[in-house]
Amino acid sequence: MKDIKDLERFCMKEWSETPPNVFYNLSFAFSLSLEKELVDVLKSELGGNFENAVLAMLDPPVVYAVKELRRAMKGAGTDEDTLVEILCTATNADIHMFKECYFQVHERDLESDVEGDTSGDVRNLLTALLQGTRDETYDVDEGLAEADATALFEAGEGCFGTDESTFSFVLANRNYLQLQATFKVYEQLSGTEILDAIDNEVSGTLKDCYITLVRVAKNPQLYFARRLNEAMKGAGTDEDTLIRILVCRSEYDLETIKDMYLEKYDMSLKDAIKSECGGDFKRLLLAICH
Secondary structure, X not given: OOOHHHHHHHHHHHHHHOOHHHHHOHHHHHHHHXXXXXXXXXXXXXXXXXXXXXXXXXXXXXXXXXXXXXXXHOOOOOOHHHHHHHHOOOOHHHHHHHHHHHHHHHOOOHHHHXXXXXXXXXXXXXXXXXXOOOOOOOOOOHHHHHHHHHHHHHHOOOOOOOOHHHHHHHHHHOOHHHHHHHHHHHHHHHOOOHHHHHHHHOOHHHHHHHHHHHHHHHOHHHHHHHHHHHHHOOOOOOHHHHHHHHHHHOOOOHHHHXXXXXXXXXXXXXXXXXXXXXXXXXXXXXXXXX
């Protein structure tokens, strides 16, 4: 490669023509041939969102995800939106990989860091999710759905105040089909859709957690399509969220997310990116979405 422009073109070509895992192996090959870490070269030559996206692509998705988790918690304040997005959408296998990889990359315990950076019901819920013990079968128990729906009603709309522990237990432990059955019974019982009930009964980050868990139980890919749209609508663009979702989901379900985006917003994800982003950053995101 003669210069950094050649490297930029190579980055986008790799994503459009080869499997993603081939690209992040480039960092190893690059360091062997030039005896300098590719990351150092990129940081010295690139900048802004394009640099952030290219650096994200050098890691396997699980490594990038745990780096995002650490970024969300280190320093002053906590990026709770990132914690919610990653942890509330993770499978049991994801959780176990995150915990192991987090320790390998950062030499820290993920659960301890989450406990230290959150509090109250949010901490209790995220800690429960970090156990990675959700029922992931496809079994549906109609009797349990009725019992859970009744418990949720009595913990929220049916009482003064809200018993958040009931909501957290059900949403963190039941399999997705079971939750869908529970939501259906809940609406029949209360006359209120579960998302509306949560919106009325809970606030802040805990509400964000519950809404994410409900949306993921209903349709995970539609949840990510919504997140991408939220990152681009209104004034300004949340480039970090665009990068994180496109890179992390690129090896799993990005094609379905693109379908959900088109169905939900009557616009392709590519066209939305074209209208919101520019330059090399736009071209790289479009290459990921090829």
